[in-house]
Amino acid sequence: MRDINTDKENTWCSGCGNFGILNAFKKSVAMMVEAGISLDDIVMTCGIGCHGKIFDYLNMSGMYGLHGRALASAQGIKLANPDLKVICFGGDGDSLGEGLEHTLFAAKRNMDITLILHNNGTYGLTTGQFSPLSPRGYKGLSTPKGSIETPFRPIPLLLEAGATFIARSYSARLDHLAHTIQRAVNHKGFSIVEVLQPCVTYYNTYSLYNKMVKELEIVPYNRNLALQLATAEEAFYIGVFLEETKPVYHEELYGSHNPAMDRKASAERVI
Amino acid sequence: MRDINTDKENTWCSGCGNFGILNAFKKSVAMMVEAGISLDDIVMTCGIGCHGKIFDYLNMSGMYGLHGRALASAQGIKLANPDLKVICFGGDGDSLGEGLEHTLFAAKRNMDITLILHNNGTYGLTTGQFSPLSPRGYKGLSTPKGSIETPFRPIPLLLEAGATFIARSYSARLDHLAHTIQRAVNHKGFSIVEVLQPCVTYYNTYSLYNKMVKELEIVPYNRNLALQLATAEEAFYIGVFLEETKPVYHEELYGSHNPAMDRKASAERVI
Amino acid sequence: MDERVFTITVGGRAGEGVKKAAQVIAHIFCAAGWNVCQADDYQSLIRGGHNFSTVSTSQTPVYCAHQNHDLLICFDQRSIDKHLKRLKDGALLFYNSDEAQCEQGIPIPMNSLMKKHYHGASNVSLAALAIFAALAGMTQEQLQEQIVQQYRRDIEENTAYAMEIYGMVSQRCDYGLDWSVNKPFHFVSGIQAIILGASKAGLDFFYGYPMTPASSLLHYAALKQESLNLFAIHAESELAAINMALGSAMAGCRTAVGSSGGGFALMQEGFSAAGMVEAPLLCILSSRPGPATGASTYTAQEDLFFALHQGHGEFGRVVASPDSNNRALSLSAELLALAWELQIPTILLTEKHLSEGMADIGMNHPELPEAKELPGTAGASYQRYAATPNGVSPLVFPGHKCAPDTVVKWTTLEHLENGVRSDSAADIKAMKDKRGIKAKAIQEACKRYQTTAEYGEGELLVFAYGSTVLELREAQKYSQRPFKIIAPIYLEPFPHEKLEQYRGKEVVVVEHSQSGLFAQFLKIKLDVQVKHLINKYDGRAFDPIELAKQIEELQDA
Amino acid sequence: MDERVFTITVGGRAGEGVKKAAQVIAHIFCAAGWNVCQADDYQSLIRGGHNFSTVSTSQTPVYCAHQNHDLLICFDQRSIDKHLKRLKDGALLFYNSDEAQCEQGIPIPMNSLMKKHYHGASNVSLAALAIFAALAGMTQEQLQEQIVQQYRRDIEENTAYAMEIYGMVSQRCDYGLDWSVNKPFHFVSGIQAIILGASKAGLDFFYGYPMTPASSLLHYAALKQESLNLFAIHAESELAAINMALGSAMAGCRTAVGSSGGGFALMQEGFSAAGMVEAPLLCILSSRPGPATGASTYTAQEDLFFALHQGHGEFGRVVASPDSNNRALSLSAELLALAWELQIPTILLTEKHLSEGMADIGMNHPELPEAKELPGTAGASYQRYAATPNGVSPLVFPGHKCAPDTVVKWTTLEHLENGVRSDSAADIKAMKDKRGIKAKAIQEACKRYQTTAEYGEGELLVFAYGSTVLELREAQKYSQRPFKIIAPIYLEPFPHEKLEQYRGKEVVVVEHSQSGLFAQFLKIKLDVQVKHLINKYDGRAFDPIELAKQIEELQDA
Numbered sequence A, B: 001m002r003d004i005n006t007d008k009e010n011t012w013c014s015g016c017g018n019f020g021i022l023n024a025f026k027k028s029v030a031m032m033v034e035a036g037i038s039l040d041d042i043v044m045t046c047g048i049g050c051h052g053k054i055f056d057y058l059n060m061s062g063m064y065g066l067h068g069r070a071l072a073s074a075q076g077i078k079l080a081n082p083d084l085k086v087i088c089f090g091g092d093g094d095s096l097g098e099g100l101e102h103t104l105f106a107a108k109r110n111m112d113i114t115l116i117l118h119n120n121g122t123y124g125l126t127t128g129q130f131s132p133l134s135p136r137g138y139k140g141l142s143t144p145k146g147s148i149e150t151p152f153r154p155i156p157l158l159l160e161a162g163a164t165f166i167a168r169s170y171s172a173r174l175d176h177l178a179h180t181i182q183r184a185v186n187h188k189g190f191s192i193v194e195v196l197q198p199c200v201t202y203y204n205t206y207s208l209y210n211k212m213v214k215e216l217e218i219v220p221y222n223r224n225l226a227l228q229l230a231t232a233e234e235a236f237y238i239g240v241f242l243e244e245t246k247p248v249y250h251e252e253l254y255g256s257h258n259p260a261m262d263r264k265a266s267a268e269r270v271i
Numbered sequence C, D: 001m002d003e004r005v006f007t008i009t010v011g012g013r014a015g016e017g018v019k020k021a022a023q024v025i026a027h028i029f030c031a032a033g034w035n036v037c038q039a040d041d042y043q044s045l046i047r048g049g050h051n052f053s054t055v056s057t058s059q060t061p062v063y064c065a066h067q068n069h070d071l072l073i074c075f076d077q078r079s080i081d082k083h084l085k086r087l088k089d090g091a092l093l094f095y096n097s098d099e100a101q102c103e104q105g106i107p108i109p110m111n112s113l114m115k116k117h118y119h120g121a122s123n124v125s126l127a128a129l130a131i132f133a134a135l136a137g138m139t140q141e142q143l144q145e146q147i148v149q150q151y152r153r154d155i156e157e158n159t160a161y162a163m164e165i166y167g168m169v170s171q172r173c174d175y176g177l178d179w180s181v182n183k184p185f186h187f188v189s190g191i192q193a194i195i196l197g198a199s200k201a202g203l204d205f206f207y208g209y210p211m212t213p214a215s216s217l218l219h220y221a222a223l224k225q226e227s228l229n230l231f232a233i234h235a236e237s238e239l240a241a242i243n244m245a246l247g248s249a250m251a252g253c254r255t256a257v258g259s260s261g262g263g264f265a266l267m268q269e270g271f272s273a274a275g276m277v278e279a280p281l282l283c284i285l286s287s288r289p290g291p292a293t294g295a296s297t298y299t300a301q302e303d304l305f306f307a308l309h310q311g312h313g314e315f316g317r318v319v320a321s322p323d324s325n326n327r328a329l330s331l332s333a334e335l336l337a338l339a340w341e342l343q344i345p346t347i348l349l350t351e352k353h354l355s356e357g358m359a360d361i362g363m364n365h366p367e368l369p370e371a372k373e374l375p376g377t378a379g380a381s382y383q384r385y386a387a388t389p390n391g392v393s394p395l396v397f398p399g400h401k402c403a404p405d406t407v408v409k410w411t412t413l414e415h416l417e418n419g420v421r422s423d424s425a426a427d428i429k430a431m432k433d434k435r436g437i438k439a440k441a442i443q444e445a446c447k448r449y450q451t452t453a454e455y456g457e458g459e460l461l462v463f464a465y466g467s468t469v470l471e472l473r474e475a476q477k478y479s480q481r482p483f484k485i486i487a488p489i490y491l492e493p494f495p496h497e498k499l500e501q502y503r504g505k506e507v508v509v510v511e512h513s514q515s516g517l518f519a520q521f522l523k524i525k526l527d528v529q530v531k532h533l534i535n536k537y538d539g540r541a542f543d544p545i546e547l548a549k550q551i552e553e554l555q556d557a
C-alpha cells in the first residue's frame, strides 16, 4: 500500500482525540486494502472544523466540503460512482447542527456511505462554543452562563431516522475504533460510527471516558436493548448497536448501473 | 369574540383535510378565548404550501414565513414576547423536509410554542411530489416510478428530539382536533400535533383513515408504550402520546423578563 | 402565406384540464405545420380559482401568445367575466351554460352532458377539444384519433361526450388547416428544452427541489430518466441539491441544479463552493416575482443582479439568458459545456414566461457542444489545482480505472495545487491569481457561441433579454414603425465585442422589473441613454399588440 | 508632541497568550493617553502554528498597526524566523532561548523559568508583559497591578514568573510614557464597537452562528448580556438565525444578525424575506478571503457586489462600511435606526481587519440615533402594509397592550395592504410600487448621516472604503507627497450628492480584492478613471509605510 500520509503540518492540539481517529482510520484503511479494496476506490469528504483537518493529513481523494454539507456531497459522490466507498468525517456541530438535515436524510435513504462522527461535544475550531451534543450547562463563548439546551442523542436519533449500521467507539481505543470503522465501511447501507473524541482544550473528557467506556461484546439482539445500551448512564458503551439489511438508495434508483462509468457520449444521446 | 374569518377566497380543493384543520382551529381559539386567553395574544406562523393558506383565512396576527422556516420565526416571536401564544402551522414538506432542522431544534430547546403538522404525505401546493412522510412507492412528478425512500415517523422523531407534548389527531374529527390543539397550546413547552390530513387530489387517505383511526383513551403511561401506539400498524391512534414538564427555553434564558415589553430606551442604555 | 395569428383561449378552474385542452389544440396546429405558442396562466392553488391557457398560432412565425382572443372557450363564469372584454371583433365565445350566463356567445351545457356521459370522473376539457374540432372542420375520425392519442384513459366516455358537443357546434372557423400535412414537431416548454439541451451535452444528474416555475426541471428529468439517460434527484432541500451536485461532479458526472429565486438564494453558499473547488456546474434560475416567496406562478426579471453576483468571494462565472425555446436548448448545452471546459459554475437565467411557455423547437437541432473535461495525467504527480496558462487544471476522477494511484482533492478552503489547505499569504495570492486568469479564459471561451442576437431593422434601438425578446419580436410584426431588437444572450461576461457599437446610444429598454434593472445594467455596461423604459412588473406577460402600440407611441412622442 | 510610532509585536503559538500579552501592553499605553492600534494575526487552529499580535502606538494619532517592529518578543523559533527581517534599526528582540536560537537579540529561558515558577498550567504570555514592563520603566508595583487586574487567576505564580524575567531585563526603551496620566479609555475591536453601537440604538437580540471573523458578535453580545440589556442566541444555523430575527422584529424587538460570507450566503433567502415583509433588520457581514470556506482568519474585501445585491427580487436596502472602530460604533447605530425608520434590511459590511482590530473609541461617544418604529393606530382598521407617501407603513406589534383587536400580518408572499396574500396583477404592481417609493425614501434618509469621509489634502485622489481607509490614513503620515483620501461610508444608496464632484476624475483605488471590485464599483458610480489600482489580496493588511511608498512611486511614475 502506498503511503497515505501528507507532509501537511498537523495543527491539532497535542493530545486531541482527533489523532486517535486519524491513526485508527489509517489502520482501518490498511485492513480494507488487505481485504482487497483498492485505495483508489476509497473517497472521503469532511466538513469544516477541527475534525475536517483529517482531510489534509491523508493523501487520499475526496472533497473538503462546506460546513455541514459534507454528507450531502458524499451522497452525490456515491450516486455518481457507486463503486466508491465513501466515508464522511463530520463534527458534531457539522453533522448534527448546521447539517443535521442531511444526516437524517442520508439515514432515511439508507445511502450506502459511512459517517464518522467526531463527537467532541463542542465547536472546536471556532473556539469552543456549545454544540448540539454539549451537555446542559456547558460554558462556551456563546453561552458564558452555560448552555440551556438538552443535547441530542445521536444514536437513538439516527436509529429513528433509518441508519442501518450504528456503532460507537472511542478515539483512545485505536484497535476498537479501527475495526469498527472497517465494519461500518463494509456495511451495505448508511453506517455511522459515533466516536467519543475528547477535545483537550475545550471539553476534556478523557478521564470521564477512560473511567466510563465499556466495550459491548455482541450486537444487541433488538432495538430496544440497543437503545438502552446506547443511552445508558452507568457506562458509555462502545461497539456496534445495530446492523441491519435494507435496500440501499442507489440500487433502488438504478440497480447495478454506474453513472460515472457508463456515461453516454453526446452522439449516442437522443433528445 | 370578534370574527376571525377573512374575506379571502378559499382555494383549497373541495374536500381537502385542511378545511377540518381550519374549523377545528377556530373552535380551539374560541375555547382558548373562553378560557381567558386574549385573541391579541395568539400569534401564528406558517410555512409555504397548501397548509400555509390557513394564514389568509384567519383574521389573526402572525407571519406567513418562508418555506421551511416558519418554526424558526415562531421561536423568534416567542423569545421577543413570551406572553404570546405562538402557533406554527407546518406542512410535512415544510417542517420535516426543508425545515427539519428547525423542528428538531425547537423540540430540543423545549421552546414554548406549538407546531400543528399538516401531514398529508405530499407536497400539495407544488403539485404532489413525494414528501418526507410519503410511503415508499409513492408516485409523484419527481418520483414517477415511486419513491424509494422510507418515510420519517414524526412522533418518534420528535419525541427523541425532545418535544414535551406530542399528539396526533385527524382533520375529519373536528372536536378531537380542536381539543387536542387547545391542550397543545396550553402545554408549557414544545408541543406538536400531527394532524392526519387527507389530500384529496394527490394522496386521498380518507377511506384509510376512516377505517383505521382509533382514539386513545388516556395518555400512555410510559414512552415505550407511547412509541408503540404511535407506530402501531393495526390502527392510526389519535390522542395525546406524551405530556411532560421540562424547563422551557425562554425562562431558562431570562426568567420572567419580557424583551419586547421591557425595552430600555436609548438614554437608559449605557455602552 | 396567410399571416393572420389566431388566438384560442380556454378558461376554467384549476383541475379542469384547461392546459391540457389548449395543448391538444396546439398539437393539432403543430402537426399541420403551423407555428404555435402556448402560454398558461394559473395561480398557486390546485383546484378552483381561475386558470387560462392561450394558444396563438399562424402559418407565419409567431413568438408569443396574444391576449385578445379569436376563440374563447369558458368552463365557468369567472372566465367569461375576465376575458369577455378581450374578444376580438368577430371572435367566437363558447361557454358552459350550466355554470355561466352570457349575452354573447354560444351556450353549451357542459356539465349536464358530463353527467350524461360519464359514470366516474368526468373531463370538461374534452368539451373544448370538441368545440375546436368542429370549428376547425375536423372529421369525427380525426377528433376520435386525438382523444385516443392524447387522453389515453376513459376513451369511450370521453368520445361520447366529445362527439355530442361536436355535433352541437354548427359554426366553422376558416383556419385553413391543411389536414394532409403531418409534420413531425417537438412542442416543448422552455424548461423541457433546457433539460433536453443539457442532456445532449452530457447531463447525468439533475438535483433539485420543487419550486415553481422551476419544478418542471425535476419533473421532466424524472419523466425522461430512461430515454435521456439521466437521473433526477428530489433532495431534502436546495442546499442538499447543490452540495450533492458538487459531489457527483467530483466523481465524474455532469450535473445541474435549478430553482427559482428563493431556492437559488439557498444555493448561494454551494455556488460559491463551486467557484472555489472549481466544480463544473450548470445552475438554472427561473425567476418569478419576488422578493421572498413573492408570486409563485407569475413571471418577472427581477433577479438580474442577484444572478450576476451570486456567491461570496471572487471567481469567474457565466450568466446567460435564452431568448426563445430553441435558444434554451442550445444555451443549456453551451452552458454545461462551458462549465466543464472551464470548471466553473454557469447560470442559465430565465423566467416563468419562457420556462413554461410552449413552442415547437423543431426536429433538426443545431449541433450542440458536449461537456468535456480537460483530461489529465493520472498518477502520483497529479495535482487537482495544477497551475496552467489559462487557469484551468486537468481533471481526473477518483476510482476511474485509468486513474490508478491518483489523489484528487477538491477543497472549499484555500489550497495548494494539490488541494491541501493553505492559508499562507503566498498561497492565497497564487490561487486567487489562478482563478483570476481563468476569468479571462472565460471571456474568450464564450465568444465561440452566439452571445447576442438582433432582430429586425430600424433606427429605434430596443434592448431586451430573455423571454421579453419573444414579446418584442411578436410586437415587431404589429408596429407601424420599424425597430431593431438587440438582445444580449450572454450577460456575464458581457459581450462587449458585439455591443460596443451601441455605446452611448439612445435606446429603449423593455423588461419585467419595477426599477428597470436591465436598463441599469445596460447603462453600466454601455453607458446607453435610456430614453424610454417600458417595464411591466405585475407578473404578466406583455400583449404583443399593446407592446407594439406602446413602442409606436414613444416614437410619436 | 512626539510623533514617533512604536510597534511592539509578540509572536508564538496559538494558545500561548500572544494576543493577551499584546492587549495588556496596549492597555498600558491607552491608560497613559496614547493612541493605540492592535492587530492579531492567527490561523485556523487552536494550539500551535504561528500567531502574532502587534501593537502600534504613538502620542499622535495612529490608525493601524505597522509591520516593522521596534520591539519583538518571540516565544518560539518560528516567530523569529518569520519576523526577524522586519526588525527596524535599533529594534530590540527578546526570545525564548529554551525554544529558539538567534544571533541577534536577548535570550530569556522562558520555559525553564515557567517550570520553576508554575505548578499547574503555566503562562508564557507573562514573559512578554514582564519584558515590556522592564523596558518601559514600569515599577514592580505597576507590573504587579497589571497582573492582578488583567490575569486575575494564578496571581502568585504569574507574579513570581514575571518578576524574575523583569529582573533579567536591563535594557530600557524611552517610550516617554507618563505614568501619572490615568486616562479612561475604551479599547475595543470593530465587532465590539458594532455591538455597542447597535445596543445604544436599541438592540434587543443578536441571532448568530459562529463564523470567523464574525463570531465575536455572538461572543461579545453574550458576554455583555446583562450590561447591554440584550440577548445573544446561538442558533442551529444561519438560516435559523435570520428567520428567528424576523420573528423577533415582528414581535417588537430590535434585532441583528451577522456572519462572514458563507453564513451570509445562507441568510440570503431570509434577507429577501426581510425585504418582502418589510422587516427592520441589521445584518453584519464581516468578510474574509473567499470563495466558499476560503481562508477563515484573514482579511478581504471580496464581498462588495455580493453584499450590494443580496437576495432575490427587488427591494431597497442600505449597505455601508465603517472606516474606523469609532465609525463602526456610530454606523451600527445608524444602520439599526435606518432599518427601523424605513422597515428595511441594512447591511454593515466590514472585514476581518476592522472586525478584530482594536482601537480606543474613547469615552465620549457622539449622539447616536435610536431605532424607532413609525407608530400606527391600533385597532380593526390597522393595516400592516398601508400605503403611505414614502412607502413606510405604521408599525404596531401583536399582543402589545396598546394594540387591542389589532391584526398584524407579515407576509413573505405578495400581499394586500392588510397582509393577506394576493397575486392579482394590480395588487402585485401596487405593492411593488410601494416598495419602489420606499427605495426613494431610503436615499433621503441616509443623507442625514455622514455618508462619506475625506482625509488629508492633495492633488492625488485616493479612494478606499472600510478598514483600508485606516491603512491609508496611516500611510498618509509617511508619504512625501500629499494625497487626499476619499472614503464612501455609505455604498448603497451611493452618496452621489457628495461624490459627483469626482466624476470622470483620475483616481487611485486601494482595496483588498483580486479583481479590483471597488475600482469597478467606482467606475460604475462615478465613471472615474482608475489610473492605478493598488490591491492586496493575500489576506494580510498593508504595512502603512510600504503602502505610502507604493503610492509615492505611482506619483513618480
Ligand SMILES: Cc1ncc(C[n+]2csc(CCOP(=O)(O)OP(=O)(O)O)c2C)c(N)n1
Pocket: A047, A048, A049, A050, A051, A052, A066, A067, A090, A091, A092, A093, A094, A095, A118, A120, A122, A123, A124, A125, A126, A131, D209, D210, D211, D212, D262, D263, D266, D293
Ligand atoms: C456556513 C458556515 N457557518 C459557520 C462556519 C464556521 N465554522 C467552522 S467550523 C465550525 C464548527 C465546528 O464544530 P464541529 O463541527 O463540532 O467541529 P470540531 O471543530 O468540533 O471538530 C463552524 C461554526 C462555516 N465555516 N461555515
Ligand SMILES: Cc1ncc(C[n+]2csc(CCOP(=O)(O)OP(=O)(O)O)c2C)c(N)n1
Pocket: B047, B048, B049, B050, B051, B052, B066, B067, B090, B091, B092, B093, B094, B095, B118, B120, B122, B123, B124, B125, B126, B131, C209, C210, C211, C212, C262, C263, C266, C293
Ligand atoms: C425555498 C423554497 N423552496 C421551495 C419552495 C416551493 N414550495 C412551496 S410549497 C412547497 C412544498 C409544500 O409541501 P408541504 O410543506 O407538505 O405543504 P402542503 O402543500 O402539502 O400543505 C414547496 C416545495 C419554496 N416556496 N421555497
Ligand code: SF4
Pocket: A011, A012, A013, A015, A016, A017, A018, A050, A051, A120, A124, A125, A198, A199, A200, A201, A202, D046, D047
Ligand atoms: S480544539 Fe479540541 S478538537 Fe480542536 S484540535 Fe484542539 S483538542 Fe482537538
Ligand code: SF4
Pocket: B011, B012, B013, B015, B016, B017, B018, B050, B051, B120, B124, B125, B198, B199, B200, B201, B202, C046, C047
Ligand atoms: S392539493 Fe391536497 S392539500 Fe392542497 S388543497 Fe388540494 S387537497 Fe388540499
Ligand SMILES: [Mg+2]
Pocket: A049, A091, A092, A093, A118, A119, A120, A121, A122, A123, A124, A131
Ligand atoms: Mg465538534
Ligand SMILES: [Mg+2]
Pocket: B049, B091, B092, B093, B118, B119, B120, B121, B122, B123, B124, B131
Ligand atoms: Mg404536505
